[in-house]
Amino acid sequence: MKRIQFEAITLAAVCTDLAKCLGSKVQAVRQPNENEIVLELYGKGEVRHLLICGHPEFFRVHFVSRRPTTLPSPPQFCTALRTNLVGLHLESVTMVKSDRLLCLDFEGWRLYAELMGKHSNVILVNENNTVLGAMKWVGRSKSKRPIQPQQKYELPPVLRDRPDLSEFAGPPTGIEARQVVAEPSAWKPGLSMSAGAYPFDLSATYSDWVPAESISRALEDFYLVEVQRQEVESKRSWLSSQVERVLLAREVALASLLEAREAGGKAAKWQHYGELLLAYAGMVGEGSETTDLFDYDGSPLTIKLDPGLDAKDNALRYFEKAKKAKGRQGLVSEQIERIEASAAALRKTLAEIEEAHSVQILEGIEEEVRKNRWLHEQPVAKGGTAERPYEGHKIREILGPSNYRILYGDTAEANDYLTLRVAKSNDYWLHVRGHTSAHVVIQTHNQPDKVGREVLLAAAKIAVQHSNQKHAGYVPVDYTLKKYVRKPKGAPKGTALYVNEKTLHVEG
Numbered sequence: 015m016k017r018i019q020f021e022a023i024t025l026a027a028v029c030t031d032l033a034k035c036l037g038s039k040v041q042a043v044r045q046p047n048e049n050e051i052v053l054e055l056y057g058k059g060e061v062r063h064l065l066i067c068g069h070p071e072f073f074r075v076h077f078v079s080r081r082p083t084t085l086p087s088p089p090q091f092c093t094a095l096r097t098n099l100v101g102l103h104l105e106s107v108t109m110v111k112s113d114r115l116l117c118l119d120f121e122g123w124r125l126y127a128e129l130m131g132k133h134s135n136v137i138l139v140n141e142n143n144t145v146l147g148a149m150k151w152v153g154r155s156k157s158k159r160p161i162q163p164q165q166k167y168e169l170p171p172v173l174r175d176r177p178d179l180s181e182f183a184g185p186p187t188g189i190e191a192r193q194v195v196a197e198p199s200a201w202k203p204g205l206s207m208s209a210g211a212y213p214f215d216l217s218a219t220y221s222d223w224v225p226a227e228s229i230s231r232a233l234e235d236f237y238l239v240e241v242q243r244q245e246v247e248s249k250r251s252w253l254s255s256q257v258e259r260v261l262l263a264r265e266v267a268l269a270s271l272l273e274a275r276e277a278g279g280k281a282a283k284w285q286h287y288g289e290l291l292l293a294y295a296g297m298v299g300e301g302s303e304t305t306d307l308f309d310y311d312g313s314p315l316t317i318k319l320d321p322g323l324d325a326k327d328n329a330l331r332y333f334e335k336a337k338k339a340k341g342r343q344g345l346v347s348e349q350i351e352r353i354e355a356s357a358a359a360l361r362k363t364l365a366e367i368e369e370a371h372s373v374q375i376l377e378g379i380e381e382e383v384r385k386n387r388w389l390h391e392q393p394v395a396k397g398g399t400a401e402r403p404y405e406g407h408k409i410r411e412i413l414g415p416s417n418y419r420i421l422y423g424d425t426a427e428a429n430d431y432l433t434l435r436v437a438k439s440n441d442y443w444l445h446v447r448g449h450t451s452a453h454v455v456i457q458t459h460n461q462p463d464k465v466g467r468e469v470l471l472a473a474a475k476i477a478v479q480h481s482n483q484k485h486a487g488y489v490p491v492d493y494t495l496k497k498y499v500r501k502p503k504g505a506p507k508g509t510a511l512y513v514n515e516k517t518l519h520v521e522g
Contacts, residue, residue: 017240018210020074020129020233022114023185027201027213027229028076029116030182033107035062040099040120044084045092051136051149052082053095055104065234066116066127066136068149072241073134075116075127077230094138094147098123109179110169112186128170139167185213203229211236242373249376253367253383260388261360263413264353270415270472271350281336287317288332291325298325303487320488320519331519349415360388407431414456414472418465422452422476426508429453430501433510439497442470444477445510447490447517451481453510455496462495474518488519 038057045051049069055062065078088096102120110117114129122141128134138147145167152161159168179186184200205211206220211232217223226232290307291298298305301321309315319328363383370376383389408424409432421436423429433453437443442456442465454477458465474491483489492515499512 016209018206018212020114022109022112024211024213024229024233025075025109025114025116025129026112026179026182026186027203028233029107029109029179030184030201031077031228031230032064032075033182035064036104036107038062038104040102040104043092043095043100044082045089046082046084048089049149050082051092051095052078053099057104066125068127068129068134068136070132070134071244072237073114073129073131074233074237075129076233077228078234079231091136091138091147091149095125098138098140098146099125106180107182111173112176112179113173115170115173126167130170130172133170135161137161137167143167201229203227203232205232205236207236207239210240245373246371246376249373249380250367250370253376253380254364256389257360257364257367257383260413261357261364264357264360266412267415268350268353268357270468271353275347275350284332284336288329288336290315291317291329291332295325295329298328300324318487318521322490359386363388404428404431404436409436412472412476415468416466418469419457420454420469420473420476421457422454422480423508424452424480426506429508429510433496433499434501437496437499439495441496442473442493443496443499443512444470444473444491444493445512446477446481446483447492449481449483450508451477451483453508454480470518471520474520478520488521491518491520492516493518 038055042054116127
């Protein structure tokens, strides 16, 4: 069910209560989180706490019955409010242009609460209309109406051409009330826990509608549950995506190991192919990708070849494949058992995440996930804002064998960025020889000698899969250290020259 939005009519209802606090003194300012501030107002022998929230989804203003906590280190905006407003009296309450823009005047200082979705903000200005503080600073590159210190405050350009509303004796007639048929004679607030709070009786629309003593109480009761629910869902979604990402990597690695185990069962066949190639070496054409021979029992047989090798070397290659397939069966079985256990643990964790019903439980699961090193967190800039991964370039990541991270570019521009900006000197760099392919990088943590052949083969397969040779027979993939790779000056995007390479042959 769609949530009832915090509309202008709802703000007008809140202002009806707020107008009763005219003359009250600001005793304290608290900031529970980055999107909320709370003014403690004292007047007529009563202390009330006014919450102003600039959250892009939960933007609102209302009184709260519980004294809020505050951040251990008050942000700059909170400090500015404390410095300039504490001790002053509330002189006027205005809805600017009768819209969701609240203006509170405090003896020459003015606090604007712009309650407008993702553009919501709270701004402090002085008697000269100069901005001295804001919950969110907005630069010129992000808006035609920047919010910057020491600049003149301007109203949002989207406001309708209406008069200001500053009389709150009852419901204003100049604001249309959604879903209200009859002309209301007074506020009749209530809430539906499934939909939200509203200043009029909507019991005919919502079966779980409950009347409330005030619009502030209705809003407080609803958002207390709704915000927590959204926090749980947001935390659940983020944590699930992290675990699912690792599970996918485990499943990819497991598929590769199962393929290797299956290949071990082909050792006898490959040994046989090698023997046949030696026996019929004179019948194998040079540069062919396949050869058609007769088995010892007279049945026809087609054998794939590396066109760059002669019959003897192809036979030796099959003997080597058979030898390696036999030799690594014990290691492969051990790895399969380990990865299957890890995948089972990940699936169990996903089930626990799905069943969790509180942020506290999810935080406990997150701690376990972190201990298991299943989290993949993007770096955070100095200002505290998460950076876009790879500056928005289409670079993909795969967790390869032995937990080595393998990166590859989706476009020529991404290939350039990966090779020239992301890859370190001692990372492995791979590319299909002589053809267009993705640039592939294995992050070695400056220890390339510890990277096993299975990791190189996994990366080589990625290069082939993202090349124009993915449907070919055996594809040569060159690999070298990134320090031996360069881009010629003026060359097209994605072009690279390299030396000191070695070559793997991967089946397309």
